[in-house]
Amino acid sequence: MTKWPVLARHAHAAAWLRAWEDLGRAPRTMDAYARGLAEYLELCEREGVNPLAAGRVHIAVFVRVLTTRPHRRGANVVSIESGAGLTNATIQQRLVPVRLFYDFLVEEGLRESNPVGRGRYTPGRRSTRHRGLVPRLSKLPWIPNEQQWRDFLEVARREPVRNRVLLAHAYDAALRREELCSLRTDDLDPAHRTVRVRAETTKNRLERVVPYSAPTGVLLADYLRHRTAISRARGPLFLSESRRNYGQPLSLWTWSQVVRVSRCRLVSSGSPRTPPAICA
Template sequence: MFELRKKWPILGRHQQAADWLQVWQDLGRAPRTIDAYARGLAEYLELCERESVDPARATRAHIALYVRELGSRPSHRGVNVVALDSGAGLSSATLQQRLVSVRLFYDFLVEEGLRQDNPVGRGRYIAGPRGGGRQRGLVRRLEKLPWIPSDEQWRAVLTVAAAEPVRTRLMLALVYDAALRREELCSLRTDDLDPGRRLVRVRAETTKSRRERVVPYSATTGVLLSQYLMHRGMVSRARGGLFLSESRRNFAEPLSLWTWSKVVRRIAVAAAVERFSTHTTRHLCLTDLARMGWEVHAIATFAGHRHTDSTMRYIHLSGRDLAERFTRGMEHIHAQRVALLSAGAEDSGRPR
């Protein structure tokens, strides 16, 4: 909690906010989740102080003011932003994330008896004279197709990666083969691998859904793994993290998420495919499985999703893929109809 207050001093001036975040910490939520909650709430509390309003007595009008401010705020990344979908600088997903923090904070105040209601709207099912419907939340939720590279862009990335150290090449191969998230990849341990059967175990505590899964990897990745394990032995022979840092400052320590992100970013820039990120390979793998005809439930199991709805958001069939499927389907239907017409012509030529 001290680190959060040091990062956002405003949390130290609002005891209720500090108490709420402490509850989440005590419940064992991931540090990155706590950090995201703290950031969203700190920004809202700053608005409350500027408006001279007690957060416990804020109204829906103050929430609306916060939403307007978020919607017009320029991105802190400036020229490094690759794509914007909010029209201002913060994406729809970021706006939703900020509001979740505030919504959960007010849920806490209601449960503690400090408020009668939650001023942050929720999209929820409501009944009406013409049937049921879904009430809109404060921010319209936009769901965009995930970006995946074209074949040419993917080859450009691989060409640059081919000159990278074996650790980087193995990480790229493994993250694609097994559709791993960044946290899952960097958290792999030496005992999570089964080289004999070419399987990797993704431990529950490292996954977003807290569900363990075992997934295969290719023979090519197996060769890279053998090469890397020989190299790793020169860095450290101790069991533990699979991917180790070789920098002077963190030598033989597990590779951090941020270091891996920097490596991928450097490769993306060198390949002139700047939209390529640590999550792109996961999107590409799941989409490729769909292209190969895998059932959506099998893909969901492979990806570690609890629901197929999540899987469908990850699968991105391009216009070309859909056009090819449409053409194949239409050819089949066309053939059937022509056959029926031919049969009809034959029947019409028979004496009656």
């Protein structure tokens, strides 16, 4: 609530968020819910609209604001997009908490309907498809060509061994940022070249065991020898080497900074096309 004061001014919004928090939603999920709902409530206040009485027209205004507002990083956006507004996926993310909030109001008897439509498909002989409020775009993944891979590997080659192991595990095992940074020494099985991804670190709360390649195993062995100079204690696998947080678990923010700096180096190297990224 302290991060988004507007939520404290709306009792029903605060109660809805508190209910999700009591149900054990992850902190990052709660932050995404709070951000999306706060942006909507701020718009309602600017427009002089009571959120409890808002209709589809007011939701449409919210969508228009999301799709047309200037990007906060302006010309520093490295993307094929225009740099204005939010991406389709982010708009969908912003609409989810608003939709869930109105579901809550309907369940509590404070509204008769939800103004945020949801797409649905009814199978059968006369199947019907109802489009959501904002069409969901599904883009093909970006696949680098041979030269782009070489440029990428050249940038990665100059990174410290810890960062190379992080990159190798992210590629081999398709690990998300939180899964990667949350790995522990006892999650590794070097004999079988596998790593256990614990349920509490995954997005779907399902544990899995994933393999990694032989070259990644060589890098990992080098890093484990390097890690003993920082700490011999078992626990988080990847440790910070900065003077401020020396020996502490690597944070999500630190790994994001590593990726961001590497992307900027790739851009400055003159690679003809790089993945969408933001360079300061």
